[in-house]
Amino acid sequence: MNVTENGRSAAFSAGVQLPSGSGPFPAVFVVGGFGADTATIKASGAAVISYDPLAVGKEGTPRNNKQGAFYSIYGATSSTGLLAAWAWGVSRIIDVIEQSDGRVLKADALGVTGCSRYGKSAFAIGVLDQRIALTMPVESGTAGVPILRGIPGESGAQGLSNAYGEQPWFGDAFGAYTGNPAGLPVDTHELVAMVAPRGLFIMENPHIDWLGARSGSVAALAGAEVYKALGAGANISYWSDVQDGTHCATRPEWRTPLQQNIQKFLLKTGNAAGTFRISAKKQGNLADWRDWPTPVLTDGPGTTTPTTPTIPTTPTTTTPAPGDACTAAVSVNQWTGGFVTTIRVTAGPAPLTGWTVTASLPPGAAITSGWNAGRSGDTGTVRFTNTTFNGALSPGQSAEFGYQGTGTGTGTTASCAAG
Template sequence: MKYSIVLPLLATTVLAAPVLEQRQDACTVPTSFPNTANAKLPDPFTFFSGKKVATKADWECRQKEISAALQAQELGTLPPKPSTVTATFSGSSLSITASEGGKSVSFSVSIKKPSGTGPFPAIIAYGGASIPIPANVATITFDNGAVGQQTDRSSRGKGKFFDLYGSGHSAGALTAWAWGVDRIVDALELVDTGINPKKLGVTGCSRNGKGALAAAALVPRIALGLPQEGGSGGAACWRISDSEKAAGKNIQTASQIITENVWLGPAFNTFAANAKTLATDHHELAGLVSPRGLLVIENEIDWLGPVSTTACMKAARMIYKSAGVPDNMGFTGSGNHAHCSFPSNQQADLTAFINRFLLDGTASTAGIEKGPTADVSKYIDWTAPTLT
């Protein structure tokens, strides 16, 4: 049995070199995806056809396949760049208008820049930053809830994204926000704001942490993902969260999430009660960010699933290692602090990633893998190849 939906490739990907165009054309992205029960984390290195991923070019194709499956079964479709995107910048406000099919929507973000002369790197912060952003990095505050509402289940199909694409669009709020991030990058490329659009990070905490990971995965122009305390729906794997729940942990699971809010697309309702039938899991969502920078910041609160986030992100680091960039991803978990506060013992990890991926520094991001004891081998039945 297959779950089917027609999907475009990742939005806003521009491939200029002919050899890359040929490689993209060589990627056959299916429109139907497995839903056979599998309690283990799906193998990121096996195409749905059964073919093994052996090369880095194979992995680029497999990333497109994984993205398509995630959009079909969980996130909803990320539309391509609208027909028209315009932007204006005044003071600290960047105003963005997107038009498609005779409709237009507008939203604004605020930019707080360092003193001195740019262009500056920047971090797009959902709802405002809850991590400390260095003085030499700009902050772009994004009201993501205006683009895709997230009050409760009644928010389905509401917000600027749905005003443009229709209230019945397949996207959940996480995908709508990723679309908003994509349009922010468009605007930064169109207008001189003093921001370097090639040096952008994205962050958010809790529900917005789920969104920041999705945006880093779906928007290839993001240089550094900094999702914070997203737990299940973010850095946790659905299957591991379910196993932790079965073991008596007080942990958010897919079944709970769909009763709380509209972060995931409506298609996900089919899978939430039986997440092991998903074709993918969130180690692969994180793997979509590869080879770009990703630091997952977590908190050892039961509801967030510290064992699930740790084991899931260990599996994601295996993907990065196979791709030849093991130190482009790290995760840092810490306990004994309030939700969405930022403890000093995670500062060095954050500083290193910002230094390397946004500031062109040489800080080491090697081997950042911190969290509770979690044996990833319990949850996988595959090995990670060395890709040529």
């Protein structure tokens, strides 16, 4: 890659390993030499592009004297951090792929992966370039997927000041927020949302506290709500339920979902739904952070965009209420030892001034927290009632509420009645 802008030039390169067969091939950028299992990537039929981010933005440099191809063009005192610079480098490689004759690599079938600091990079690359069809960060830690507001309260996680000082990963402006993440105008769940509706497979390690996997699960759960609102709930996966705690290990638990994501988003031959497997060791609670309902997005007046249940690990069940006053649609996001259930209430042919949903939880399931509804209990048959802001529904209009629990939520049924 030879880049020239504003009279300044820089060059860097990337190697390509092709799978067997004849092209053109989809390809996955592997940042820094390791991420998701490259053997599985190639065996699935995708090429591997070996990207050296340190040639674009060097680590170990002070913030006022940054080095690498990006800073050769934009200046050593640029306030842009390494993660954005590394993403810029991949974007320039994609420019080259797009300008080629298309006989070797497919410009519309590109993925990215990386682990640890390079997992941070893979996440940033997928966020900042919409030409990436599949983003796969592994054990990204602070400055990666985990919510920044959650890091200070997660025991053993790398602190914001520590991450800001270790390397210039963050932009210089982040220095004002290392002690006040609540003052940030954004958080990483919104970066997850920026990847939507494209493919996203987040892999985390719950065995190393430093990696902040609990905050990572919250970012994924919150971002998945945006996927759901866009009708793309099946396009996001999260997996931290792994046995091997070795940092950046190749794990058998991730092999099948890795293959499925490559087939779906790069080869375009699969349609497997995304899945959430959250380790009980680092299980975040979305209800501790969420004070907003998931919107029902529409294309225009009177037109509702079809939606997909959040991480549809179970089919949606709709039970008409007496007189068809309303229906209750249940979707469950299940992982080992816990679950999140979302229930969508939809008015029938007449307007509603209030609603009551009666849900039957499976044996052993217990609600730990909920949002956007009052409830009568935590186990067995539970009655949910509307709040002051979501009870009035026009014909065909919907509102959602949800709850998080322990045990198994799969098999929950619900019915809806007016009032």
